[in-house]
Amino acid sequence: xxxxxxxxxxxxxxxxxxxxxxxxxxxxxxxxxxxxxxxxxxxxxxxxxxxxxxxxxxxxxxxxxxxxxxxxxxxxxxxxxxxxxxxxxxxxxxxxxxxxxxxxxxxxxxxxxxxxxxxxxxxxxxxxxxxxxxxxxxxxxxxxxxxxxxxxxxxxxxxxxxxxxxxxxxxxxxxxxxxxxxxxxxxxxxxxxxxxxxxxxxxxxxxxxxxxxxxxxxxxxxxxxxxxxxxxxxxxxxxxxxxxxxxxxxxxxxxxxxxxxxxxxxxxxxxxxxxxxxxxxxxxxxxxxxx
Ligand code: BTN
Numbered sequence: 001x002x003x004x005x006x007x008x009x010x011x012x013x014x015x016x017x018x019x020x021x022x023x024x025x026x027x028x029x030x031x032x033x034x035x036x037x038x039x040x041x042x043x044x045x046x047x048x049x050x051x052x053x054x055x056x057x058x059x060x061x062x063x064x065x066x067x068x069x070x071x072x073x074x075x076x077x078x079x080x081x082x083x084x085x086x087x088x089x090x091x092x093x094x095x096x097x098x099x100x101x102x103x104x105x106x107x108x109x110x111x112x113x114x115x116x117x118x119x120x121x122x123x124x125x126x127x128x129x130x131x132x133x134x135x136x137x138x139x140x141x142x143x144x145x146x147x148x149x150x151x152x153x154x155x156x157x158x159x160x161x162x163x164x165x166x167x168x169x170x171x172x173x174x175x176x177x178x179x180x181x182x183x184x185x186x187x188x189x190x191x192x193x194x195x196x197x198x199x200x201x202x203x204x205x206x207x208x209x210x211x212x213x214x215x216x217x218x219x220x221x222x223x224x225x226x227x228x229x230x231x232x233x234x235x236x237x238x239x240x241x242x243x244x245x246x247x248x249x250x251x252x253x254x255x256x257x258x259x260x261x262x263x264x265x266x267x268x269x270x271x272x273x274x275x276x277x278x279x280x281x282x283x284x285x286x287x288x289x290x291x
Contacts, residue, residue: 014212157256
């Protein structure tokens with residue numbers, strides 16, 4: 001039976017066996033401060049092996065650059081996966097792009113069109129942010145003793161996806177959407193019929209069903225990245241790039257710099273043409289320039 005609440009057993013049994021075999025801890029909370037905080041703690045407690053949790057609500061959801069992530073009860077998907085990745089720490093900056101690619105591809109797979117990525121990994125639908133990814137490195141190569149492997153880094157990959165949240169929420173500053181708000185606005189109801197449930201007399205998206213697909217694809221995708229490396233992903237990421245050939249703006253030493261987006265480099269940095277000179281951004285925020 002479909003449920004409006006996140007169901008631990010349903011989600012667990014819907015994950016692929018490859019994913020389940022990676023996990024030593026799995027939980028679904030009705031409330032937590034931050035799923036990323038929980039996963040870091042669990043990784044520290046267990047030493048090695050993957051951990052995964054979801055929560056109905058976060059009271060201190062973390063966003064990038066110290067921002068908070070609005071996480072009301074029962075509306076969206078918030079999950080964190082703590083894992084060890086065998087990669088030199090220098091290559092880990094590309095991990096965030098890889099997670100974005102697998103999130104974008106998973107959305108396409110379930111039938112969502114017009115998905116784009118804003119470097120490095122914000123997921124946009126119809127030019128509005130629908131999901132964010134926060135990757136926190138919690139170990140360093142020095143911790144390899146715990147697993148005995150070379151170049152093993154412990155990371156927590158946290159993903160927040162707006163699913164059923166209504167657009168009248170006043171808590172988010174920048175343009176955003178939820179999957180349900182876009183389904184209704186674009187008349188995609190029939191396309192998503194298999195994902196809909198009725199709750200309190202209203203149609204909602206079944207988060208259990210969606211979580212199984214999205215989490216499996218992201219975890220299996222990151223396992224693939226550990227084997228093939230970022231070369232495999234550059235062209236795929238570029239297909240989703242929402243900034244390429246658009247006027248973009250970023251901050252450098254507290255100055256607002258405007259340029260034209262030119263896509264990513266072989267190592268995942270963003271290239272911006274500023275008055276004929278290419279600037280290479282390793283981190284920071286880039287947005288479309290409105291004026
Ligand atoms: C961003 O700023 O775009 C990243 C947002 C990441 C939010 C998710 S929700 C699940 C996980 N737990 C957290 O505290 N943050 C991430």
